[in-house]
Amino acid sequence: MLNASEPAQTNWKNVNNWHWVEKNCIPWAKEYVPSVLKGLTKEVDNVLLATGEVSGFSGDADINQRKGKLITVYDIAFNVAWEAKFDTDKTVSGRINIPEFMHDTDADELVAEVTTEVTSAEAQTMRSLVIKHLVPLIKEKLANFSKDMIAANGKDVHITKDEMKGHPAGTQYKPKPPAADDAEVAKKANVPSSVVGALSTITMNVEFVCSASDLYNTLLEPGRAQIWSRGPAQIKPEVGAEVSLFGGNVSGKILELVPNKKIVQTWRLKSWPSNHYSKVTINLEEQRESVTLRLTQTEVPVGEKDLTQKNWTGYYFNGIKGAFGFGAVGF
Template sequence: MTGTNWKNVNNWHWVEKNCLPWAKEYFTEKLTGAATEKGDVKVSIDEVRDVTGDVDLNQRKGKIITIFDVVLVLGWKGEGYGTTASGKIDIPEYMHDTEVEDIVFDISLDSPNAEREKIKDVVRLELTKVLREKMTPFAKDLVEAHVKDVFIAPEEMKGHPVLKQYQPKPPAPAQTTATSTAPSTKGGLTSIKQSIDFSASPADIYETLLDKQRVQAWTRGKAEIGREVGSTFNLFDGNITGIIVELVPNKKIVQKWRLKTWPAGHHSTVEMEFVEGSDKTTLKVTQSDVPASEKDMTEKNWQNYYWNSIKATFGFGGR
């Protein structure tokens, strides 16, 4: 895409990639062989027979958008109760806005009898749980596999013409005193605590918060961030800045963090702790030294501009 970067300066224009061929390979690889058992009954997916529909990755104004609506047909087999069984699973609709627990599985049985119906029940009650788990990361994996084809990182713009109105503004001179309209700490300082569930591993969330390319995807713009203790970060056109204070890979991030509108020189401390669960990661966030007058707005901004955006961009939606 580098050769045509000048045509899509600052990722302004709509860019779309058809990812259905990739999706067919993805589901075939992920779902074939999926298996479980209950008692003496063993069931598994022996083939992905068909994947049809639309799978597109889009970019507009720096925003990465996943749009998909697919129909899947799977073949299953099982054994137990002294016999074998086989059949088909139809997934009539799997869309970008479908919650994984809402996926519908229509299960049919070849040559039914009483024993085979019992095997089919294990498919319905147990194998579908495995399928849901394997389908959960699809949106995230779709973005990771194809984001470079639709999103141009700012550093790749070098050497290409940039429209004047989109040139970065020089940093504003440092203020020595807070202006009369800036929030004051005179009303006191307070703390914010949030707990956010993501359908992703701690490593995925850790990378999403520190990897520059990923950060630029969910902030929808240019971002500066590093992985070294003592390095600075700059997000949302300078509205959020700070310093990395402590890093424990996949476990903890500590930052000195401030909003541009806060009194000059005042930083809060943000500690993010990653707690791994059986099917999710819980991110526990504690932010101290927040100007009391800014607490409500800061809480909303975390939710809207960080957590909701990350979930929408990478498909990390927690339950």
């Protein structure tokens, strides 16, 4: 995997911004958030509301580039101090807690928890004014977070056309949109039975236009998984790690890992018989300009085989190809 700190002479290896490049933007975010949120003011009914220091900053923020597309991935939390001045010499203060500011949540849907340092009728009145007038200002300022992250950091992960001059050029691949628009895995409406019945095996061979390391990391790193799965992703490249995708409709555990070559895990759909897990083995075979993913899934309930195979194509493989341009989607 390429890193944003690599020197410019390696540009020929990233023709048309083909490979995945990423940059940790937390240092930038820690400066940006206070710069746009500190000092906001609003006067309402002779009450002066104002924001103060930003504290308790935590989380992750990355900018990724693949096939010329810049993608921001972030999940951060922080507190904003607030103060209300009224009746000439009276002051009430407190905090606005932002527990989760994520890339897949619109700013106007941001959850803000407003607290006061004292408990009184006046404090509650000021708290209500903060919720009504200061919180919308904060949401408005954060609406440009992704755009501003790209503007400030995009040049570090994206090679411009001028920088590409003199290097070999490749044909720009334009993938079709993913076949599945919904990030929820298809499932049965009935409560899962405890009866397993006959079992079957699925084998699939799928080509991706990327390196083995790109595909390995895309399958296992939570930041990338939440992009192609279009939702929260519990997964990490560690043996023993629990897996939960598509709103908990897919779950399992990582059993074995060989970096850039092999992934073995247990795997089940929520609609399967209770406590029944299949075993998935993924082997990655790097070719000259692509990588072949060879999947073997054993102990799949016979009645679930077709649906399971369809879901691998629709939600995993097409999701990855559509999100990162790793080849044409299949059906």
